[in-house]
Amino acid sequence: MAAEEDADPIGTPVRLGYAVAALVIGGAWAFGWDVPLWQHALRLLVIVLVLPPIVHLARRRLRRPVTAYPPMRHLVVAKVLLVAGAVGLELLLNRWTWWAPFITAAALAATVAVGGPPWHRKLRQRAASVPRANPSGRN
Secondary structure, eight states, X not given: OHHHHHHOSSHHXXXXXXXXXXXXXXXXXXXXXXXXXXXXXXXXXXXXXXXXXXXXXXXXXXXXXXOOOOOHHHHHHHHHHHHHHHHHHHHHHTTTOTTHHHHXXXXXXXXXXXXXXXXXXXHHHHHHHSOOOOTTSOO
């Protein structure tokens, strides 16, 4: 077990972060079960697009270690696709059950909790392998 943990560059803090994010995202979707679908989508987009940069800035101010992050466009596209998938799933499920918002919330939570850490690892490795330009313009 220890060998597996050593081989995993992500570790428990990132997994825990994705688990918390999954609960927040799923909870936000389930909480709005009685509002129109466009409000679901808008609320979730605000949560997933605005909150992470605020947390990132807070970590910098607290002088916590900040590692290489993937390009912002990858994160934004992934989050918009996540919300679009949730909207599509709820529209599809609304035909058969009134539990559609709760099923969608569970699917969102599971997707983020299970798919987040491997995706994070892949994008983080890709971001770390790309040479960064010197911001001062000097070599």
